[in-house]
Amino acid sequence: MAYLIENNNKPKNVTEIHYLLQQISKYFLRNKGCKIIGTEVNMGFSDCSHISPMKDYFKVSAYHKTIPDCIGLKCNNYNWNKDCKSIIIEAKSSLSDYKNGFFAYADYTYIIAPLNIIPLDKIPKGIGLIEVDLDNYKPITPFDFTDVKITKRPSNRHKDLNISSNYYLDLIYNVANRYSNIDIFNKNEILLYDFEDFTKEKLEDKYNITNKREFKKKLKTLKIK
Secondary structure (H helix, E strand, O other): OOOOOOOOOOOOOHHHHHHHHHHHHHHHHHOOOEEEEEOOOOOOOHHHHHOHOOOOOHHHHHHHHOOOOOOOOOOOOOOOOOOEEEEEEEOOHHHHHHHHOOOOOOEEEEEEOOOOOOOOHOOOOOOEEEEEEOOOEEEEEEEEOOOOEEEEEOOOOOOHHHOOOOHHHHHHHHHHHHHHHHHHOOOOOOOOOOHHHHHHHHHHHHHHHOOOOHHHHHHHHOOOO
């Protein structure tokens, strides 16, 4: 993990391995041609059709996933019905983490995990697997690495999931909404004293805040109870 830059961006509730896999996923999607990429984007719904045939293997929590670790959109000429493809990559740092389930409502879905921790026969039909050799991986181009290999390729689940063009528009909106909130509330250089008259609930309603963890930090700065 020598190539993971030391900064304060890693959430406290995730492991360093999980965070690293998530960062590699962003570059993997870019290398696949995705121009719109987001992490921890709330898609607003859950889907468990991919794990239903293996319900005895996954934990109960696996059926309530709405936020993929990394999601990307690749479009040619923005022909929503024919030329767009969505790709999800879910980071799993351990087999136990994998059994917690993952969001997979996309044209293609991968699991990314350290080498040899997830048995291939436990990967649901249609889902792909990317394995990372944590001891030997290294960047070789801006968007590619050695020892980051596709062990199992995913199949296109577009028809199976009945994905409509509205899904792609929702994906773009959700990515834009997340990063707009980050830009406003994490990178804002102005102390907004007018917020003092608002309660936390009013702020969430007025500004459509969705990232509660980052928002709580801002609330402390603004001294809002």
